[in-house]
Every structure is written in C-alpha cells, then in structure tokens.
Amino acid sequence: MLLPQLIANSLIAGAIYTLLAVSFSMAFRVTKFFNFAHGAIAAVGGYAVFFFLQAFATNAIIGIGVGILFAGVLGFLIEKCIYLPLRKRKSSNTVLLVASLGVFTIIEALLAILFSSQFQTLPSVFGLDATVEIFGAVLSGIQIVAIVASVLVTTGLVLFLRFTKFGKEIRAVSDSEEVSKIVGINTNALIGKVFLVSALIAGFAGMCAGFDTGIEPTMGLQLLLKGIIASIIGGLGSIYGGALGGFLLGFVENFGVWQFSGEWKDAIAFAVLILFLLLRPQGITKQ
Amino acid sequence: MEYLIHLAILIGIYVILSESLNLVVGYAGLLSVTHAAFYGIGAYATAICMTSLGVNFFLSLLIGIAVSVLVSVLMGFVLSRFRDDYYALASLGFNVIAFSVFLNWNALTGGAFGIPGIERPNFLGVVFSSPLAFLLLVAICVALVHLFSKFIVDSSFGRALKGIREDEEALRVFGYETHFYKLIIFAIGAGLAALAGSLYASYITYIDPTGFTINESIFILVIIILGGLANLKGSIAGAIVLVLLPELLRFIGMPNEIAAQMRQLIYGAMLVLLMLYRPKGFLGEYRI
Numbered sequence: 001m002l003l004p005q006l007i008a009n010s011l012i013a014g015a016i017y018t019l020l021a022v023s024f025s026m027a028f029r030v031t032k033f034f035n036f037a038h039g040a041i042a043a044v045g046g047y048a049v050f051f052f053l054q055a056f057a058t059n060a061i062i063g064i065g066v067g068i069l070f071a072g073v074l075g076f077l078i079e080k081c082i083y084l085p086l087r088k089r090k091s092s093n094t095v096l097l098v099a100s101l102g103v104f105t106i107i108e109a110l111l112a113i114l115f116s117s118q119f120q121t122l123p124s125v126f127g128l129d130a131t132v133e134i135f136g137a138v139l140s141g142i143q144i145v146a147i148v149a150s151v152l153v154t155t156g157l158v159l160f161l162r163f164t165k166f167g168k169e170i171r172a173v174s175d176s177e178e179v180s181k182i183v184g185i186n187t188n189a190l191i192g193k194v195f196l197v198s199a200l201i202a203g204f205a206g207m208c209a210g211f212d213t214g215i216e217p218t219m220g221l222q223l224l225l226k227g228i229i230a231s232i233i234g235g236l237g238s239i240y241g242g243a244l245g246g247f248l249l250g251f252v253e254n255f256g257v258w259q260f261s262g263e264w265k266d267a268i269a270f271a272v273l274i275l276f277l278l279l280r281p282q283g284i285t286k287q
Numbered sequence: 288m289e290y291l292i293h294l295a296i297l298i299g300i301y302v303i304l305s306e307s308l309n310l311v312v313g314y315a316g317l318l319s320v321t322h323a324a325f326y327g328i329g330a331y332a333t334a335i336c337m338t339s340l341g342v343n344f345f346l347s348l349l350i351g352i353a354v355s356v357l358v359s360v361l362m363g364f365v366l367s368r369f370r371d372d373y374y375a376l377a378s379l380g381f382n383v384i385a386f387s388v389f390l391n392w393n394a395l396t397g398g399a400f401g402i403p404g405i406e407r408p409n410f411l412g413v414v415f416s417s418p419l420a421f422l423l424l425v426a427i428c429v430a431l432v433h434l435f436s437k438f439i440v441d442s443s444f445g446r447a448l449k450g451i452r453e454d455e456e457a458l459r460v461f462g463y464e465t466h467f468y469k470l471i472i473f474a475i476g477a478g479l480a481a482l483a484g485s486l487y488a489s490y491i492t493y494i495d496p497t498g499f500t501i502n503e504s505i506f507i508l509v510i511i512i513l514g515g516l517a518n519l520k521g522s523i524a525g526a527i528v529l530v531l532l533p534e535l536l537r538f539i540g541m542p543n544e545i546a547a548q549m550r551q552l553i554y555g556a557m558l559v560l561l562m563l564y565r566p567k568g569f570l571g572e573y574r575i
Contacts, residue, residue: 096562108502221501228376
C-alpha cells in the first residue's frame with residue numbers, strides 16, 4: 001500500500017478512537033470507573049442515526065441530529081438510573097465496572113433483537129461517501145468529517161475545561177468529589193451533564209464509524225476497547241492525552257496491519273495496551 | 288429424555304467452569320474476565336489433537352489442560368502487576384487476543400469455520416457415544432472438580448488466598464509470596480476451564496470461535512456472582528438456574544435466533560440488578 005494512503009487510514013482510525021477516548025476520559029475524570037458501556041452507547045449512536053434517517057427520510061439533518069441526541073440521552077439515563085444509585089450506595093469502582101459490563105451486554109442484545117445481528121450499511125446522505133484525493137491518498141467525505149471533528153472536539157473540550165465555570169467544576173470534582181460538595185457544587189447534577197456530553201460525543205463517533213464502514217451490534221465492543229486503550233496510552237482523564245493516544249493507536253494499528261494482516265488489528269491494539277500498562281501505566285502525558 | 292440429558296451435560300460443563308472461576312474471583316479476589324479463553328484453549332487443543340493427530344480423547348484432554356496452564360502462567364505473570372479495575376481490563380484484553388487467535392490462525396484452528404468431526408471419548412475400547420454414557424463421564428469430572436476445589440478452599444492454601452483477597456499487604460508482611468499464590472490459583476482455574484472445554488468439544492463434536500468470546504466470560508461471571516462469590520455450592524446453583532432459564536424461552540415458542548439474544552439480555556439485566564440490589568449474590572461470602 002502507498003505511504004500517503006497508509007497515513008490517511010491511520011488518521012481516520014485515529015480520529016474515531018480520539019472521539020471515543022476523549023469522551024471516555026471525560027466521564028472517567030469525574031467518576032473514576034471504567035464504563036464498559038461507553039462503546040455500546042457509540043453503537044447506539046450508529047443505529048439511532050440509521051433508524052432516524054429512515055424515519056425522517058425527508059430531512060437528513062434532523063435524522064442525524066435526533067440519532068445522536070438519542071445516544072446522548074441514553075447515556076444520561078444510564079447514569080441516572082444505574083450508576084448514580086450505585087454511587088449513592090458507596091459501591092466500589094469494581095461494582096460499577098461489573099454493572100457497566102451488564103449494561104453493555106443488554107444494549108448489544110437489544111440492538112441485535114431490534115435490528116438483527118447482520119452487518120448493515122447507512123444510506124448515503126449529503127454525498128458523504130464521495131471521495132477526494134489529497135496528496136495521493138483517497139478520503140471519503142465522512143472520513144474528513146471525522147478527522148476535523150476529532151480536532152475540534154478535542155480543542156473545544158480542552159478550552160471548555162480550562163475557561164468555563166462548568167469546566168472548572170469538572171476539574172474540581174475530578175480532584176475531590178467530597179470537597180467539591182462542601183464548596184457547594186451539585187456533584188450529581190454535574191456528573192449527569194458530563195455523561196450527557198460524553199455520550200453525545202460517543203454517539204457522534206458511532207455515527208462516523210457507521211457511515212464509514214457500517215453497523216453491527218458487536219461494533220460497540222471494538223469501539224469501546226479502542227477508546228479505553230487510546231485513553232490509557234495517552235493518560236487516563238487527560239483530554240489532550242486521549243487525542244494523542246487515539247492517533248498513536250491509529251498509526252500503530254495501521255502500520256502493524258501493513259506488516260502482518262488486517263485480522264490482527266485487535267490483537268495488536270491489546271498488545272500495545274499491555275505494554276503500556278507494564279512499562280508506563282500513567283500514560284504518555286502524565287508525570 | 289434425550290433433551291433432559293443434554294441439559295444435564297451442559298449444566299455439568301458450566302458447573303466446572305463456574306467453580307473454577309469462583310476459585311479465582313471469589314476466593315482470590317481477582318476479577319478475571321478471560322475464563323472463556325481457557326475454556327476455548329482446552330476445546331481447541333483437544334479438537335486439534337483428536338482430529339489432526341488422532342490422539343485419544345483422554346490424552347488430548349491432558350494436553351489441553353497442560354497448554355491452558357502454560358498460557359495462564361504466562362498471562363498470570365503480566366496480570367500479577369495489576370489490581371481491581373486494571374486487572375479486569377487487562378484480563379478482558381487477553382480474551383480478545385485469544386479470540387482473535389482462534390478466529391484468525393486458520394491453519395491451526397480452521398478460522399471462522401471451526402473444527403468439525405470431533406469424536407466422542409474412547410476409553411480402552413469403551414466409547415462414550417450415547418448421551419447417557421457421556422453424562423456419566425461429565426458427572427465424574429464434575430465430582431472430581433468439586434472435591435478438588437473443596438480441598439483447595441479448605442486447605443491452608445485456600446485460607447491464604449482469602450487473606451490475600453482481604454488484605455494483600457498484611458499477608459506480605461507475614462512473609463507470604465502473594466504473587467506466587469495468585470499465579471497458582473489462576474493456573475488451576477485455567478486448567479479446570481480447559482477440562483470443561485475438552486468435554487464440550489467432544490460432546491458437541493464441533494467447535495468454532497463464537498463459543499469463546501468475552502460474552503461467554505461475562506456469562507460465567509454472572510453465574511458465580513448470582514450464586515455467590517466464594518461459595519462453591521452457590522456456583523452449582525447458579526449454573527443450574529442460568530442454563531435452565533433460557534430454555535424456558537424456547538418453551539414459550541421463541542425462535543432460536545431471538546432466544547439466543549434474549550439469553551444475553553437476561554444475563555446482562557441480571558448483572559445490573561445484582562450489582563444494584565445484591566452485589567453478594569445469593570449465597571455469597573465475599574462482595575466485590
């Protein structure tokens with residue numbers, strides 16, 4: 001394969017991993033547990049856009065918007081109905097992790113029951129599947145959207161966390177939830193909002209993956225694992241680290257595939273994770 | 288009757304899987320989400336030895352256990368560096384890697400098509416081909432596994448494991464090589480899971496990678512959490528309930544494809560409800 005195409009493929013994969021990693025990291029910052037349902041939310045994003053594009057056949061913008069919103073609201077409701085009661089009961093992070101495994105399993109099964117377990121493709125809208133050639137690499141519209149969005153979302157979140165009141169509250173809660181409560185931050189309301197934003201970004205990533213390659217119920221696990229791996233490589237909780245990890249993982253995977261073959265992508269990704277956990281568990285960005 | 292025997296055999300296989308996982312998760316407190324990998328290694332090793340090399344089932348079974356123990360020791364070295372959530376994540380990663388080996392190492396595992404034509408066990412000319420005979424074999428294995436597990440948890444080794452689960456630092460202060468204990472129990476769990484895998488391969492006579500995914504690991508985890516962590520009887524009860532429950536769906540006339548997804552839906556929901564209302568499970572002596 002030609003080098004420009006290889007770099008383009010790495011950027012595309014990296015962009016989707018980045019979107020998942022930053023959204024995962026943001027929720028992790030305030031709750032400190034591995035939310036294994038995060039990838040399933042992304043899958044819901046892909047399926048919801050698929051569904052609402054048919055429901056609002058006349059207006060694709062509304063279809064896409066409602067689809068992503070659906071994923072966001074679902075993420076919010078899961079936090080309110082499951083994670084929040086667990087936290088109130090002072091459950092350990094491991095209990096929350098196991099509960100999120102359950103949520104992941106439920107969503108995967110529901111998607112398969114509602115939409116069949118077959119691989120499906122999203123219809124083409126706005127010419128998103130049209131391709132352009134840049135420096136000898138062929139990219140489709142949705143791939144460019146994903147790359148641009150990943151950069152915008154990352155910078156947006158970094159600025160947001162640094163300069164807005166909401167962002168400062170998030171940083172306060174991530175340092176200490178107890179102290180934040182004492183100084184008058186409504187931590188549970190805040191965590192709810194964080195889950196909403198995080199799930200919206202995940203839903204968007206799922207939609208990009210859906211337009212790019214297609215949707216199947218098991219896609220959530222793939223997306224989740226890549227997102228977690230990228231955020232650990234970059235440094236858990238760090239937004240900018242999540243982006244770094246996402247693109248690094250994209251490059252390692254695609255160049256690795258160039259050397260071995262496509263089927264070993266997941267194994268390569270996990271080998272990278274385990275190496276990082278052993279050698280540099282705090283990730284690239286943290287001291 | 289055939290159907291009841293079939294269910295009894297499945298329950299037996301899941302009792303082995305859940306008791307062995309309970310040793311690791313319940314008694315040693317290591318949240319392993321990779322049990323299906325060892326189950327698969329046992330199944331594949333047995334299937335490959337029997338179909339390609341023509342080795343007898345019982346020897347293949349031992350080879351399967353040996354391979355699984357070897358792999359688990361290598362994994363265990365890596366896993367021993369982690370705790371709690373990171374342990375769960377890294378072990379889940381190993382399940383993904385194992386699954387992709389089953390799926391992609393075509394020359395050895397037959398890829399997505401799997402391995403057909405695995406024979407039933409043959410012991411000095413006695414073939415366990417009828418379901419009843421096979422049930423007898425499974426029952427013997429379950430009894431041996433149960434006695435062995437009971438022996439482990441009642442021994443001083445088992446008490447040390449519970450100690451590690453409650454307070455690893457303290458045990459280390461008393462001079463216990465805790466890493467060594469964790470590695471041994473992980474390897475024992477893996478070996479027993481491989482035994483279940485061998486029985487499964489020979490019983491169904493056909494295996495493919497889809498039986499050994501993360502979802503299967505989660506399913507075994509649900510069994511032991513439902514029954515209760517650190518309680519072997521709980522695991523038996525959990526296996527019986529969770530193997531029989533989805534069969535009810537078939538009785539109410541649900542098509543197979545949907546029933547499989549409903550099974551997954553039920554055990555996912557069960558996991559969430561257990562975490563919310565009874566994280567100890569029904570007979571549990573330890574809560575995560």
